[in-house]
Amino acid sequence: MTRPPASRAEAIDRDRADPLAAQHALFDLPEGLAYLVGHSLGPPPRTAGTRLRAAQEDWQTGLVRSWNSAGWIDLASRAGDQIAALIGAGPGEVIVADSVSVNLFKLAAAALPLARTYVLFVEEDEFPTDQYIAAGLGDLSGAEVRSLPPGGTFEALKAGGVYLKSAVNYRSSDVADMAAHEHEARRHGALILWDLSHATGVLDLKLTAAGALLAAGCTYKYLNGGPGAPAFAYAGPEISNRLRTPLPGWMGHAAPFAFDAAYVPRDGAARFASGTPPILSLAALSGALDALNGVPLGALQAKARGLGALAIARAQAMGLEILSPLEDARRGGHVSVRIAQGYPVVQALAARGVMADFRAPDTVRFGFSPLFLRHETVWDALDALADILASGSWDQPQFHARAKVT
Numbered sequence: 194m195t196r197p198p199a200s201r202a203e204a205i206d207r208d209r210a211d212p213l214a215a216q217h218a219l220f221d222l223p224e225g226l227a228y229l230v231g232h233s234l235g236p237p238p239r240t241a242g243t244r245l246r247a248a249q250e251d252w253q254t255g256l257v258r259s260w261n262s263a264g265w266i267d268l269a270s271r272a273g274d275q276i277a278a279l280i281g282a283g284p285g286e287v288i289v290a291d292s293v294s295v296n297l298f299k300l301a302a303a304a305l306p307l308a309r310t311y312v313l314f315v316e317e318d319e320f321p322t323d324q325y326i327a328a329g330l331g332d333l334s335g336a337e338v339r340s341l342p343p344g345g346t347f348e349a350l351k352a353g354g355v356y357l358k359s360a361v362n363y364r365s366s367d368v369a370d371m372a373a374h375e376h377e378a379r380r381h382g383a384l385i386l387w388d389l390s391h392a393t394g395v396l397d398l399k400l401t402a403a404g405a406l407l408a409a410g411c412t413y414k415y416l417n418g419g420p421g422a423p424a425f426a427y428a429g430p431e432i433s434n435r436l437r438t439p440l441p442g443w444m445g446h447a448a449p450f451a452f453d454a455a456y457v458p459r460d461g462a463a464r465f466a467s468g469t470p471p472i473l474s475l476a477a478l479s480g481a482l483d484a485l486n487g488v489p490l491g492a493l494q495a496k497a498r499g500l501g502a503l504a505i506a507r508a509q510a511m512g513l514e515i516l517s518p519l520e521d522a523r524r525g526g527h528v529s530v531r532i533a534q535g536y537p538v539v540q541a542l543a544a545r546g547v548m549a550d551f552r553a554p555d556t557v558r559f560g561f562s563p564l565f566l567r568h569e570t571v572w573d574a575l576d577a578l579a580d581i582l583a584s585g586s587w588d589q590p591q592f593h594a595r596a597k598v599t
């Protein structure tokens with residue numbers, strides 16, 4: 194673990210040595226903006242716009258022919274293969290479709306009959322959608338749903354069943370030891386469905402090597418796929434052809450244009466496609482994924498953690514309580530701190546050109562997307578935070594007005 198820069202000059206030196214510095218030029222972020230919410234909505238790389246405009250042109254000129262001529266029909270699989278390379282999986286093991294919520298539902302439903310016991314488990318500090326989906330699927334399937342204490346999955350695996358578990362916790366940024374969990378799961382006939390939303394595009398994930406069999410994740414965070422970009426579903430080859438989706442739509446059929454009355458699933462993860470894919474969103478996503486082509490995942494992870502360590506060191510110097518692991522290896526790409534007046538503080542930061550996010554009741558999250566952030570930017574953002582807290586300038590009426598999205 195490298196020591197975080199101790200001065201602004203050292204932060205600038207770190208940027209000069211940054212192996213990912215060339216990637217910054219792919220983004221057109223406004224000058225002076227510290228965009229520390231890449232873990233919430235990544236900004237558009239130029240490559241996303243290029244592919245989006247090309248898809249618009251195909252729509253305009255090729256019309257319905259573009260399903261074949263522009264390869265739209267295979268775009269969800271091609272984007273899936275690009276994502277597979279980023280999570281340590283193989284071709285055909287990932288499909289882009291629907292949202293994370295829907296993919297969790299489909300994968301968990303498909304996993305239940307294959308686990309030793311018909312029980313769904315989810316930790317009580319998991320992202321709420323994971324909990325709602327588990328409860329909804331429990332109601333529909335008759336599976337028992339058990340809530341676990343934070344970090345309780347590993348111990349519970351003895352009971353078999355299906356577990357919804359984030360690789361990186363959305364609030365704390367805690368990283369789960371995927372290989373250790375999978376090893377234990379296999380011993381007990383349990384199946385883990387990993388939520389990779391906060392891990393993909395920022396950690397050096399190795400799903401195959403860890404023995405992971407099921408996962409879903411979003412593409413609008415560190416993959417920069419765009420607002421509401423479709424999510425992905427992963428099914429390992431060891432298990433994928435035994436999985437039955439509860440939403441067998443025609444796009445998951447082996448031959449959709451045969452219009453057969455009987456449902457025959459596609460091989461691999463593609464069976465989790467349901468309806469017609471959103472081509473414009475997929476085009477933007479594919480372009481965004483191009484920005485990650487050839488980027489070493491180890492460098493991505495090391496830089497994100499280095500930026501996080503810098504923020505932690507400076508936040509500690511301000512006396513703030515850090516809610517994320519201090520040890521780099523146990524932390525994802527974001528860092529959360531407790532600030533009682535977090536909401537107005539985040540608004541005051543935004544007014545100074547520093548975007549962070551607030552998670553009720555008192556968590557302020559800073560995301561360190563390694564493709565476009567500089568150490569210098571993070572240094573200056575923490576200066577702004579120190580100033581806002583010391584001066585009390587956050588305590589103005591306009592910063593207290595709550596918006597719908599925080």
Ligand SMILES: Cc1ncc(COP(=O)(O)O)c(C=O)c1O
Nearest residue numbers: 292293294320322363388390411
């Ligand atoms: C960990 C996690 N899971 C799931 C979701 C929700 O995904 P979706 O809106 O695509 O269903 C989010 C959204 O931020 C998330 O952070």
